[in-house]
Amino acid sequence: MDTMRDRFAPVMTELLDEDPRVAVVLAEIGRDGLAEAARRHPDRVINVGIREQLLIGAGAGLALTGLRPVLHTFGSFLVERPFEQVKLDLGHQDAGAVLVSGLGSYDWPAGGFTHMAPGDVALLDTLDGWTVHVPGHPDEAEALLRHAVAAGDDKVYVRLSVQTNAEARPVDGARFLTVRSGGSGVVVAVGPMLDPVLDATGGLDVTVLHATTVRPFDGEALRRATGAAGADVVLVEPYLAGTSTAAANDALADVPHRILGLGVARRELRRYGTMEEHIAAHGLDPHGLRRRITRFLDGAARGGS
Template identity: 70%
Template sequence: MDTMRERFTDVAGRLLEEDPRLAVVLAVISRDRFTDAVRDHPDRVIDVGIREQLLVSVAGGLALTGLRPLVHTFGSFLVERPFEQVKLDLGHQGTGAVLVSSGASYDIAAGGRTHQAPGDIALLDTLDGWTVHVPGHPDEAEALIRHAAADDDHRVYVRLSEQSNRAARPVSPGRFRVLREGRAGVVVAVGPLLDATVEAVEGMDVTVLYASTVRPFDAAGLRAAVAGADAADVVLVEPYLAGTSAPFAAEALLDLPHRLLALGTAREELRRYGTWQEHVAAHGLDAAGLRERIGAFLSGSAPRQLQGSPERYRQ
């Protein structure tokens, strides 16, 4: 199976053929994957070099001319480093673009802290008007990228990762998908953490919702799921900073007494870089870690706190 990043570069090349409004803006990253597109569309594939602020500013300028830019690099270079340009050249100017990141939270863990971006969506949440897709499979990534590219002027962030579920699910942008129903609580699994979440709750009488789009947050879908359960216990399982979607879930359930457990990556920096698989386990986001904490929460026990490294967490 190809990766989400490979699928993006393939789809972007085909989209340039299909839609003359589209342009691809790069900052060196993935340039080698657009060789044919550069040859065929030299005026619509722009590599600005290692200048991430310019990357976003160019996208804003292209949008003002009527083009629909697809902007791509690693997440830490696409959202965090040029955040002022994201805020001003896209948000303040009211222009639209599709930001497509790769690297996710810890996919490039060995690259060090500069290449890690677990806080990207939390940072975008400080701005208004962003749609955020977190696909869990390359097929979902293609569908969501095509959906975002066909939009006229909205600001869209598509977060691609190395981690992937075994099978794709139908995507409904802006809506959670009910995968199974239960009475003891509701678990919302985001993007590539679906497989681990489903394995973790095996044998638990819970509703499982799948989210490949997290902004806008499907408040109505969550409320409906909670209304169908005996216990208003909600667990969010997100592949980025823990608690990122907690305010949105709390707002959706504002008038309903409920308990909320927000699972994701910890704020503490893990300095033993390792692999993304090791980071998933260290943050308790593998099936074993999720089962322990979700089970404890639903039973009324206090979930064990992570200690910040794979070795310490396993002790």
């Protein structure tokens, strides 16, 4: 299977050919895949070099001229390093762009902590008006990328990862998808966490929701899944643990509920290892998820926390 990021260059090449508003800005990373597109559209495929702040600034400038810029590099260089430019050049100027990351929280551990971005979505949460897509499969990534480029002049972040589910699910760029129904709790699996969650919750009487668009947060889907009486909710996110707990709490403010936020811990893992080892170390493999989810639900059954 190809990766989510493998879809980026072919999709963008098609969109550049089809839509004269579309532009792509790179900071070295990803230039080879768009070499032919750059030859065909030299004024709309721009490589600024290893200058991530300029990447955002140039994209904002293109947006202010009426283009639809798509900005691409690794997540840590796209959101964290140039955050001031994301905040001011895009946000303060109300300029729309599509930010497409490569690598997720720990997709390339050998790159070290400089190439990891577990706090990217939480950081964007400090700003207003961002749509955030977290696909769980290359087909979902392609659909959400096309959706993002077509989304007028909105500010959109598409978070790509090497980690993937075995099959794609229908995505519409807005709503959560009910994958399994149950009556003893709700588990929201974000993007590539769906397969581990399905494995972890096998035999449990829980509803599983698949979330590929997390901002805006689909509070209505969560409310329907919990019901008027409320429920226990587990959020399983492939980035910083607890990133969406406030959004879920807001959605359920008027019904009884408990929330457990699972994801990447704040504690830095300083050994390179592999992606799979990082997943297990953060308890995001099926075994770790099963243990923590059942302990949480068992606590509710006993009247504890």
